[in-house]
Amino acid sequence: MADTSSPTRRPLTGFVRWDTVAGALLVVLFAVSLGVVPSFGNTLNVSFVIGNTMPIALIALPMCLLVVAGEVDLSVGSTVGLSSAVMGALWNANWPIQQVIGVCVGVGVLCGLLNGLLVTRLGLPSLAVTIGTLAAFRGLAQIILGANAVTDFPQSYLDFGSGTIAGTPIPYAAIPYVVLLIVAVVVLHATPVGRSLFAIGANPEAAFFAGVRVKRTKLWAFVATGTIAALTGVFWTLHYASARYDNATGLELAVIAAVLLGGVDFNGGRGTLGGVFAGVFLLGTLQNVMSLANVSAQSQTVVTGLLLIISVLGPRVARQVAAHRARRTHRGVSSER
């Protein structure tokens, strides 16, 4: 909105948005890695990249909706852990696997409801609430499963978690991901719900007076986040063939880094799922390439952090420069008159 201050004068700058930049970076990174890093392109490695990025990619979808609406959920990593712990505990108690997964999804819905109700009904800041539930959900996971690891899930399910579609490097889990991606894109960019999410993020009061059901919409976004996080917990457990309470510790930071890297404004009201998709796989590919190039895990942390800082500073600085220029040209025009 603010960055299109002179759309007629400078049609090109309108297209150079951060999400486009992220997409271009992803393409460039992919092309360069294919050319330079020898083992990057083989089928096995590509399937690794996609499979290992899948948890972040899944949770980033609802997280994008939340951040667009001006909220955030830091408890997603713990919800993944809780879902994983519940899965392990119930499987140990000889429940049938379908019911176990059903209960896990239910747990996710409850987690999302708790976050959403505390934020919308009590009017608490989502940051504080979800830091609390981050500890609470992880704590519950620890109580439920303790230090045990459950690994003996049915082979067909484990195959789904780690296998790839025959003849391609694409993991099975990518199929539900693509479905969810399409659903999320349609919801955010082509339905009234999506428009209200943007409206809420830009100005909650104005949205309220415009007839948007602010609380209910936000609540649904939280429930969606909890549910997808729990599903991710099921996938995580099957993918790594291990249910532990400390699964996905710190995942929330990676998800938020990816979402912001995709150009979603942390203050809400601005962002696209295309950008998020680019951000997620940019982060995933970069990490894989650095590992292949024998860059230590520690240096990778530095790169992630720097990317995060650049991704918030970059658009901001670009916008300020654009605004500054627009003001100057505007002033020039008016003085000519």
Add this chain to the structure above:
Amino acid sequence: MSTTVSTVDTPTRGSKSARRVVDTLLRLRELSIIGVLVVLLVVTELGNPRFLSTQGIKDLLLNATILVLVAVGQAVVVITRNVDLSVGSVLGIAAFATGDYLHSGGNAVVAVLLGVGVGLGFGVLNGLLVSLGKVPALVVTLGTLYVIRGIDSMWVGSREITASNLPAGFISFGHNSIGGIGPIPYLVLLAVAAMVIVGDFLRSYRGGREVYALGSNPTAARLAGVPVRRRIIAAYVLCGALAGLAGALYLARFGNVDSGTGSGYELTVVSAVVVGGVAFTGGSGSVYGAALGAVLLTSINSMLPSLGVSSVWELAIDGFLLLIAIAVDRVVALRVATVLRRRSARRG
């Protein structure tokens, strides 16, 4: 609308009684934490009579010291309506810097100052990024959390500082009490001093009041001539310096530092600050509250094992405690707002 008019009509009486109510509530907040703490201590003492021995009290205080220091700094940042998530990483790198210096035979005082200096430097970095870039503090400090932790891990590698490599005087400084056997360790004095100095500055000095002003309404503060940017940078510098000091003291207390030291600490610190009544929305709360919150959290974590509760409950209890604290705060604040509105309406 009529309420605003009526308060304008009787400015002195209305605002005075309003301030009294708010004051009482703030005191109530700190009193309620103390109350909860006392009840928990008594219950634990009844369950395990050795809990409050001289050694037990000393352990409780020592455990709280480091969290109190970091929480005091964090409270100042949160009062400015920002947050610093990089404190855990800063603590870790400062602790290792201190250890590395002492390891090669340095002076203990210089070592502590070195820790403070390292923290101060990262505080400047955070403050500049947040205030100049005008980007959300959460995101920037999340970034520096990663970056500082990464630098720390690259520098430390698989090395480890252990107590046996450190000068004996430094270690005993981290453990000994005043007068040799009392229940009050030296470290606690340092933490209390830091808390009182910062608390008094925030309460009674112009710069301190400006921190509250810009936290409750940044735009109004800027229009009133508060140097917003400079105050925010100062808050981050203080927070970084205290995290650095805490790092040096961590080394003195535990004598053991590796590349993972302090990771995940930011969440504990933020919990302590919020439980202590410093609101995320800025402009309210005190460092005393934050310090009490820190003492409460660490005490609960020491109480559970003495009561025979398994330590797996710790995390969940911490989390739900935080949720209850912010929910109660919110409900009380809403009540107070209603009471004030009704009172000023009656007067008008």
